[in-house]
Amino acid sequence: MTLTEKIMARHSGRPSVSPGENVWVDVDVLMTHDVCGPGTIGIFKEEFGPAAKVWDKDRVVIIPDHYIFTAEAKCHRNIQILRDFVKEQGLRYYYDADFVQGSGMPSPYRDPTKTNYKGVCHKALPEEGHVRPGEILLGTDSHTCTAGAFGQFATGVGNTDAAFTLGTGRTWLKVPPTMKFTFRGQIPPYLTAKDLILAVIGEISVSGATYKTMYFAGEGIASLTLEDRMTLTNMAIEAGGKNGVCDVDEKTLAYVRKRSTRPNWEVVKDDPGCSYCYEHTWDLSTMEPMVAKPHSPDNKDTARNCRDVKLDRAYIGSCTGGKITDMIFAASILSGKKVKIPTYVVPGSTEVHADMLRLNLQGQAKQNGQKSVYEVLQDAGCQIGPSGCAACLGGPIDTFGRLNEPIACISTTNRNFPGRMGHKDAGVYLASPLTVAASALTGRVTDPRDYVTAPIETGTAGLV
Numbered sequence: 001m002t003l004t005e006k007i008m009a010r011h012s013g014r015p016s017v018s019p020g021e022n023v024w025v026d027v028d029v030l031m032t033h034d035v036c037g038p039g040t041i042g043i044f045k046e047e048f049g050p051a052a053k054v055w056d057k058d059r060v061v062i063i064p065d066h067y068i069f070t071a072e073a074k075c076h077r078n079i080q081i082l083r084d085f086v087k088e089q090g091l092r093y094y095y096d097a098d099f100v101q102g103s104g105m106p107s108p109y110r111d112p113t114k115t116n117y118k119g120v121c122h123k124a125l126p127e128e129g130h131v132r133p134g135e136i137l138l139g140t141d142s143h144t145c146t147a148g149a150f151g152q153f154a155t156g157v158g159n160t161d162a163a164f165t166l167g168t169g170r171t172w173l174k175v176p177p178t179m180k181f182t183f184r185g186q187i188p189p190y191l192t193a194k195d196l197i198l199a200v201i202g203e204i205s206v207s208g209a210t211y212k213t214m215y216f217a218g219e220g221i222a223s224l225t226l227e228d229r230m231t232l233t234n235m236a237i238e239a240g241g242k243n244g245v246c247d248v249d250e251k252t253l254a255y256v257r258k259r260s261t262r263p264n265w266e267v268v269k270d271d272p273g274c275s276y277c278y279e280h281t282w283d284l285s286t287m288e289p290m291v292a293k294p295h296s297p298d299n300k301d302t303a304r305n306c307r308d309v310k311l312d313r314a315y316i317g318s319c320t321g322g323k324i325t326d327m328i329f330a331a332s333i334l335s336g337k338k339v340k341i342p343t344y345v346v347p348g349s350t351e352v353h354a355d356m357l358r359l360n361l362q363g364q365a366k367q368n369g370q371k372s373v374y375e376v377l378q379d380a381g382c383q384i385g386p387s388g389c390a391a392c393l394g395g396p397i398d399t400f401g402r403l404n405e406p407i408a409c410i411s412t413t414n415r416n417f418p419g420r421m422g423h424k425d426a427g428v429y430l431a432s433p434l435t436v437a438a439s440a441l442t443g444r445v446t447d448p449r450d451y452v453t454a455p456i457e458t459g460t461a462g463l464v
């Protein structure tokens with residue numbers, strides 16, 4: 001069996017399962033946020049009754065992150081619905097946007113280490129110890145697949161399915177077949193996982209992995225940081241994947257042991273000789289920095305080929321490209337220089353925000369006289385906002401970094417469908433943080449090889 005099949009078998013109490021079978025599985029964690037939480041809660045109460053209790057108050061995790069820094073009253077009301085439900089149910093894991101009080105635009109947290117708010121759910125889940133190898137995580141968000149980087153089965157579900165799991169702790173899943181993507185060699189300094197996943201999606205298309213597991217394997221994946229692996233699994237859904245997975249190694253184990261308080265989880269891996277429905281191998285030494293041109297993540301091209309594309313804006317953020325290692329990659333290119341186009345930076349989580357203030361460009365605690373990642377970006381002319389989803393999905397008109405005009409933007413986010421970041425006629429180029437930073441310096445799509453001359457060390461950033 002594959003890793004995914006083994007997890008499904010163990011959670012359904014069966015010795016084995018095969019692709020295409022439907023199985024009932026026990027769910028380890030259910031996550032929801034401010035956009036889908038209220039709807040899920042409504043269905044839960046309708047179907048299970050107004051006095052119903054969730055199946056396990058320690059396995060429901062609620063992380064407001066989407067529409068936080070806005071004056072839109074409906075968005076504030078959603079947060080209040082979450083607060084009321086958490087109180088009523090006695091839920092243990094709720095990360096309140098505690099600065100959202102009353103009406104109008106909320107003032108952002110003053111200190112990212114002194115707020116209950118965590119930022120983007122997919123970054124906050126592992127940080128707060130809710131992600132473990134061998135488990136099943138469901139979330140009311142399509143990028144829940146991000147957590148597959150930790151060797152678990154993680155997938156997005158709709159509000160109705162989530163409401164059913166809230167009441168029962170179970171769900172019904174079809175076992176997906178597995179596609180294996182092997183990367184040979186070590187990651188070169190000018191590439192990040194974003195280039196790899198854009199190459200994969202460009203190869204197989206946005207429907208190429210529909211209801212399949214995308215398994216990222218090989219020494220190339222082992223050479224990635226844990227955070228960069230999250231970029232790969234995050235974008236499995238952009239190819240239609242049911243989930244994405246990476247093998248568990250020492251980096252994964254060290255992270256999970258430090259963050260999670262639950263002792264009973266199990267590392268699973270593919271059996272030798274298990275069956276894949278598709279296999280493709282890439283050699284990292286021959287790959288180039290990639291972009292996905294408007295308006296689809298599979299509209300691939302090389303950054304070099306797009307060098308004549310003029311840009312109006314750069315954006316560095318989201319669950320895909322707003323991690324601390326992404327910030328270090330971008331800051332390394334921008335260090336000592338000035339951006340040529342407006343460049344918006346949004347930390348993926350409050351932990352990332354705190355790390356940007358705390359760490360130097362090598363990912364180590366900054367010493368006297370050294371600049372922090374935050375200072376480097378600020379000195380380069382970037383506008384840095386508070387953590388959250390921000391303009392990744394457009395959001396209300398007053399959202400930080402939102403594309404309110406039909407402009408061209410290069411972004412570390414994961415989707416570039418028309419209107420995704422705001423204006424329906426804006427054109428979004430998806431790229432790695434290296435490519436976005438290099439492009440911010442020139443105002444055109446720019447291959448980061450023009451700036452990266454040596455490996456960029458990220459130290460223990462994103463790990464401890």
Ligand code: SF4
Nearest residue numbers: 120318319389392393
């Ligand atoms: S950062 Fe973007 S992709 Fe990630 S959860 Fe938020 S809206 Fe979705």
